[in-house]
Amino acid sequence: MSRRGVGLGAFANRTQATQSYATHGANLRSTHLSSLQTQLSVFQSLLHTFALEHSSTIKSNPTFRAEFARMCNTIGVDPLAASNVKGKNSRRGLGEGGSFWTQIMGGDMNDFYFEVAVRVVELCRETRAENGGLIGVEECRNRVGKGKAIGSGLEVSEDDILRAVRSLEPLASGFSIVRVGSKQYIRSIPKELNTDQATVLEAIQVLGFVSVSMLRLNLTWEKARAQTVIDDLVADGLVWVDAQGPEKEYWSPQNLLDDSG
Amino acid sequence: MTTTTPFPFPPTYNFPPFFTPQPNSNTRLSQLEKWSSLIQAWCRHHRQYRLSLVDAIDTPLFHNVQLRKRLDLAAARDVLDWMTKSEEEGGGGRRAEWLDASTGGNAVPKSVAYVWWRRPEEWADVVADWVENTGQRGAVLTVYELVQGEATVSQDFHGMDNDVMMKTLNILVKRGKIQIFGNEGEEGVKFF
Numbered sequence: 001m002s003r004r005g006v007g008l009g010a011f012a013n014r015t016q017a018t019q020s021y022a023t024h025g026a027n028l029r030s031t032h033l034s035s036l037q038t039q040l041s042v043f044q045s046l047l048h049t050f051a052l053e054h055s056s057t058i059k060s061n062p063t064f065r066a067e068f069a070r071m072c073n074t075i076g077v078d079p080l081a082a083s084n085v086k087g088k089n090s091r092r093g094l095g096e097g098g099s100f101w102t103q104i105m106g107g108d109m110n111d112f113y114f115e116v117a118v119r120v121v122e123l124c125r126e127t128r129a130e131n132g133g134l135i136g137v138e139e140c141r142n143r144v145g146k147g148k149a150i151g152s153g154l155e156v157s158e159d160d161i162l163r164a165v166r167s168l169e170p171l172a173s174g175f176s177i178v179r180v181g182s183k184q185y186i187r188s189i190p191k192e193l194n195t196d197q198a199t200v201l202e203a204i205q206v207l208g209f210v211s212v213s214m215l216r217l218n219l220t221w222e223k224a225r226a227q228t229v230i231d232d233l234v235a236d237g238l239v240w241v242d243a244q245g246p247e248k249e250y251w252s253p254q255n256l257l258d259d260s261g
Numbered sequence: 262m263t264t265t266t267p268f269p270f271p272p273t274y275n276f277p278p279f280f281t282p283q284p285n286s287n288t289r290l291s292q293l294e295k296w297s298s299l300i301q302a303w304c305r306h307h308r309q310y311r312l313s314l315v316d317a318i319d320t321p322l323f324h325n326v327q328l329r330k331r332l333d334l335a336a337a338r339d340v341l342d343w344m345t346k347s348e349e350e351g352g353g354g355r356r357a358e359w360l361d362a363s364t365g366g367n368a369v370p371k372s373v374a375y376v377w378w379r380r381p382e383e384w385a386d387v388v389a390d391w392v393e394n395t396g397q398r399g400a401v402l403t404v405y406e407l408v409q410g411e412a413t414v415s416q417d418f419h420g421m422d423n424d425v426m427m428k429t430l431n432i433l434v435k436r437g438k439i440q441i442f443g444n445e446g447e448e449g450v451k452f453f
Binding site: 128129130132209234235236237240241242243244245249250251253255256 | 272273276277278279280281283284285287288290291292294329330331
């Protein structure tokens with residue numbers, strides 16, 4: 001048991017102790033920081049090497065590419081956006097504004113996403129009359145994967161499609177990703193879906209088609225509400241009408257895409 | 262009308278609303294385009310040059326038995342009508358042409374139409390290319406030989422509708438590529 005200081009000297013002692021604690025803490029923090037910085041830069045350079053080493057796989061294998069992109073995201077590197085990975089890694093002198101992909105892979109990767117984006121835009125424009133400017137990401141992937149001309153198929157993952165659509169954002173393209181139920185869609189017309197419309201589209205996903213009476217039964221909507229939502233969807237070209245049953249049925253044109261080209 | 266391979270229907274064919282004229286004009290346009298390419302593909306597959314609506318309305322083309330959906334006569338006529346118009350008129354690029362009574366059609370107007378899965382001008386190119394590639398410039402052939410002869414078996418225009426062949430040949434005459442002579446029904450053609 002140490003003798004507890006009494007008298008004025010104790011104050012001086014305590015100040016001293018606090019000071020040395022603070023210094024020690026600062027020391028510790030800076031060591032930590034520098035070691036973390038070292039770790040991060042080591043990791044970044046490893047990532048760099050890894051990306052270079054596996055660049056061909058990254059380019060050709062969609063799953064691998066998605067995983068790699070996910071990994072980059074986790075450590076806060078957005079591969080598409082102009083990247084903060086400068087300094088040590090930007091030895092290549094590819095300019096300040098180059099993205100991570102550009103820096104590590106010489107521009108090929110950006111070109112790849114622009115290529116995908118172009119295909120996506122083309123597809124959306126082509127099918128706008130058919131689907132009212134709403135196209136499933138999955139359908140989109142299939143179509144881009146097939147390509148129109150022989151050998152023009154581009155093997156992509158849904159992640160690539162999403163990334164490509166996002167890369168269009170700076171252009172104020174009006175392309176956005178919307179989620180309806182369990183599915184993601186690309187919306188190529190800047191028009192919001194209201195809650196009721198989204199609900200009906202979700203119901204169509206599950207049931208295949210809907211009718212006014214089905215909506216009334218399942219959602220306990222009033223007739224006028226159900227009819228209005230459906231009329232709006234028809235007016236926007238988002239659903240097609242089948243009038244040959246006992247009651248009008250409304251179908252989503254999403255499955256048409258398969259290979260109607 | 263009989264071919265060994267069944268006609269491969271596009272996925273649209275199994276989409277029930279495909280058989281109901283769509284109220285939304287954009288959707289309708291897309292629908293008409295799909296019908297037009299389906300009808301052209303069907304006729305091409307069956308080597309059919311003219312389509313009689315009354316006869317075709319009960320064939321699988323317009324009647325999907327599995328779905329129990331069909332395009333009715335009026336709707337089918339609308340599709341063909343659209344096909345006959347040029348793109349400038351908001352139509353389907355003149356991919357069809359109605360026959361009236363004077364051109365060998367039915368007395369009822371808009372009941373039989375040529376379906377141009379190749380337009381006569383395109384056929385003219387095909388025939389001209391064939392003549393060129395087989396070194397027959399300067400040769401003389403009868404129209405019968407051209408359509409039914411052994412030399413053309415491998416060609417797309419083999420077994421072609423006679424009237425369509427005459428339309429085609431008349432285009433080639435206008436282009437100054439051939440000359441037609443002889444009586445009606447036994448014309449001969451000289452290629453330049």
